[in-house]
Amino acid sequence: MERINVQDVIDALSMWGGGASGGSDRLLAGDSSAQVRGIAVAFMATLGAIREAVESDANLLIVHEGAFYSHDNDPDAELAEGAVYAEKRRRIADSGLHVYRCHDAVHRSRPDIIEEGLIRELGWERCEIRHLPAASLVELPERMTGEQVVRYVKERLGLDRVRAAGNLAADCRRVGLLVGYRGGRKTAVPLLDRHGADIVLYGEGPEWETPEYVRDAAELGGSAAIVALGHLESEQPGMKLLGERLQERFPDVPVRFCPVESALRSL
């Protein structure tokens, strides 16, 4: 049985992203020369995900977002003095986990593993798909209204609620997909007005941007609509897929996916 170090896993992840690591991707805790006993993969290093990783006997936790409530990996100096930050640092240290943040590499992979995971979870992997640098376009096999797309997406992703805007009564054939915080006007509007998408599903984006655009477009008689899935909801399926890819790449090391519930509840 091959000895796998944390660095071997980091190298495999970086390679999928086309080469050198860096950017947001970094070892947040632990030591790259340590031997890997088991891998846990989660959207984010919540206290629950840390506990589940430890209980599953993994010693390497791979996460997509930062551990300290920010895209930046280093907690803001001012905020870091607070009790929640201090206790979180302590729990990460006590867990003994090596924690690696894998954000940029999965988005840089071609196709983007995070988008690929979402497309698979939606059951659209056999549809005609066009990959753009930060988005995908999917041709539905049969037309669905926007309302039907909303129901379908909620069922496939197991979501209680989504938020939607624009004209949901019109037929949709081409669906634009944007994961994470890519729902702003600069990424979403071109899918609608240049790439022929009838509806765009995105993770998160400023509320006064794309939703307002599709509101006006719908009022002008257009068919534009958006569905805001939520940041975690749009990216978690991709981390699940990443876990499977890691299991294939390192068959001797157990890999466990730890699903994280959304922090936000619709009430």
Next chain:
Amino acid sequence: MERINVQDVIDALSMWGGGASGGSDRLLAGDSSAQVRGIAVAFMATLGAIREAVESDANLLIVHEGAFYSHDNDPDAELAEGAVYAEKRRRIADSGLHVYRCHDAVHRSRPDIIEEGLIRELGWERCEIRHLPAASLVELPERMTGEQVVRYVKERLGLDRVRAAGNLAADCRRVGLLVGYRGGRKTAVPLLDRHGADIVLYGEGPEWETPEYVRDAAELGGSAAIVALGHLESEQPGMKLLGERLQERFPDVPVRFCPVESALRSL
């Protein structure tokens, strides 16, 4: 009857903001020397708000956010070529309205008129209130659980749904308030961990910031919680208040508040 020009209204708004205009505040359409026949006030220059302003016989429309789906007033050159942008420019021009964006001045007023409007709409204007530079803290007259706060806020603001995170079972006495896009960790976390807020109500903020902080805080046994009201939902009451202030300042000019529905629906 005094003749009021667009510039007179701009000057009054700027004065409330402590002096010179500038920043995001700008005449988006029209002419500052024109005489004002009537004023319409809206959160945003949606096509519906433009129509309502024209129908009410106003010729000056005052809005809080940009007309082109962005905090920046100038539409991105690339996006501006699209049909929706072109038609919106045409509708604004055809309306004959002078459109003034009043964003920074109302936030710079002390207290911030947008926060003041939200506090009033929540019926908390007689509570003990502390104003911080970009937030307010309100002492509730009686303790309420987080769940009760959610129900109360929805009823007072007429909201169908809000999104909430953290520990909603704990008693709340001190409530932090953040309007618009101020829900990020840098503004929200200090209210909870330094200023003693039990719950923070905010407009909008990155999903992986404050909601994740309160998730961890709740798991550690704390009472922290947040309610994301929505960007428009948190700021529109302030624009309503602004309309009333303008009516007091210019009693001879009819001022009409045009409520805008949220573009996003929870489904």
